[in-house]
Amino acid sequence: MAWTGIIVPGPLIGMLLLLAVLIYPSRLTNLIQPVSTRLIQNLSLLFIPACVGAFFLSPSINLQLPMLLLTVVISTPLTMIAMTLLIRSIKGQQND
Numbered sequence: 838m839a840w841t842g843i844i845v846p847g848p849l850i851g852m853l854l855l856l857a858v859l860i861y862p863s864r865l866t867n868l869i870q871p872v873s874t875r876l877i878q879n880l881s882l883l884f885i886p887a888c889v890g891a892f893f894l895s896p897s898i899n900l901q902l903p904m905l906l907l908t909v910v911i912s913t914p915l916t917m918i919a920m921t922l923l924i925r926s927i928k929g930q931q932n933d
Contacts, residue, residue, distance in 0.1 A: 858865045876883075 858869065
């Protein structure tokens with residue numbers, strides 16, 4: 838966003854637009870559904886470039902590897918707990 842001076846990545850803008858479409862049901866959700874289903878079926882392919890790129894990092898990655906592993910080990914259970922609480926909250930609202 839050039840007029841605010843804030844740098845917002847394109848993927849974030851896309852996710853926010855998708856969220857806006859999904860929050861307010863409309864005909865657009867029917868258009869998104871076939872594409873999203875296809876993307877979810879092939880989601881693992883989207884991670885291949887990042888994984889391949891990690892093999893070509895400089896040796897300095899060895900210095901950062903312990904912190905990266907610690908981050909993954911800590912963030913994975915926290916994400917699972919947060920998603921569990923969110924799903925339970927959403928299901929609780931639907932049952933009311």
